[in-house]
Amino acid sequence: MKLFIICLMLLVSSPTMSKEVVHQVGMASWYGHKFHGRKTASGEKFNKHAYTAAHRNLKFGTSVRVTNLLNNKSVIVTINDRGPFVRGRVIDLSRAAASAVDLKGTGKVSLTVVK
DSSP states (O other), X not given: OHHHHHHHHHHHHSGGGSOOOOEEEEEEEEEOGGGTTSBOTTSSBOOTTSSEEEOSSSOTTOEEEEEEXXXXXXXXXXXXXXXOOSTTEEEEEEHHHHXXXXXXXXXXXXXXXXX
């Protein structure tokens, strides 16, 4: 029984069981008017005025802090779509989220998953 309790304690305190921090740096772009009102990959309707984003593999509903590395402005977005589908880009922001960080077209950003 003691061995079972020790193993259980090690498992719970193991780094693999702790909150996983995801961080990524890369190019971002934005999308808006053309997709406004259409269904996203998550099934939600896309709203260019909401703080949402598309990412290739983060779970839907994940909150991500996106920081524009040019001016250090950041915004928290919720992943509700898949993309971007352009090589070399890591995230597509809604128009509102891009405006919040002064992203004009494309720009280098850092992404950090937040709780």
